[in-house]
Amino acid sequence: AQSVTQLGSHVSVSEGALVLLRCNYSSSVPPYLFWYVQYPNQGLQLLLKYTSAATLVKGINGFEAEFKKSETSFHLTKPSAHMSDAAEYFCAVSGGSASKIIFGSGTRLSIRP
Amino acid sequence: GAGVSQSPRYKVAKRGQDVALRCDPISGHVSLFWYQQALGQGPEFLTYFQNEAQLDKSGLPSDRFFAERPEGSVSTLKIQRTQQEDSAVYLCASSQADNYYEQYFGPGTRLTVT
Numbered sequence: 082a083q084s085v086t087q088l089g090s091h092v093s094v095s096e097g098a099l100v101l102l103r104c105n106y107s108s109s110v111p112p113y114l115f116w117y118v119q120y121p122n123q124g125l126q127l128l129l130k131y132t133s134a135a136t137l138v139k140g141i142n143g144f145e146a147e148f149k150k151s152e153t154s155f156h157l158t159k160p161s162a163h164m165s166d167a168a169e170y171f172c173a174v175s176g177g178s179a180s181k182i183i184f185g186s187g188t189r190l191s192i193r194p
Numbered sequence: 195g196a197g198v199s200q201s202p203r204y205k206v207a208k209r210g211q212d213v214a215l216r217c218d219p220i221s222g223h224v225s226l227f228w229y230q231q232a233l234g235q236g237p238e239f240l241t242y243f244q245n246e247a248q249l250d251k252s253g254l255p256s257d258r259f260f261a262e263r264p265e266g267s268v269s270t271l272k273i274q275r276t277q278q279e280d281s282a283v284y285l286c287a288s289s290q291a292d293n294y295y296e297q298y299f300g301p302g303t304r305l306t307v308t
Binding site for chain 1: 285
């Protein structure tokens, strides 16, 4: 069985500050891990994915995430927040049953001017 | 270069009515997925097709939910005798055969059951 836990349903940072969104996973098989972003009234867009290659994964819009097996974590970071980063972010896991992606409950990111 | 499209974008149904939600995947994408996203929650898997074959329907919440993809392209999610707890956004996603985990999502259909 697989699951993800996103710590913090709402994160607020100032424009230009570091963004850190936390995700811990549980998986009985080697996981594939993902971060998706969802803007209001839009579908989900893949930010980045980990598929057992490099543990530091770079994605779109300056985001990156590091897979840490010992901590079962896959936290999302961005060095400098931009107003356009305000959105809902979902961490997700897949593995075993190839078809199924399990999503976390999401973290809403707000950016203060 | 169209992405995944879904129709209608919004649907209001009275309790007990049947609804049909349509998904047009990206052309050439073999795999198609349906998810249900309740307010304030992450998407939850409903069902998965590879071409016209429904390979996993373990997420369908009851036998009132039915999905089909008869020609391996467009898919329809049907909900019979809608209940208030069916109110949610229904998301469709598609992916290429050899990259199943890289799923491209449509904008969703927001279903409100009154």
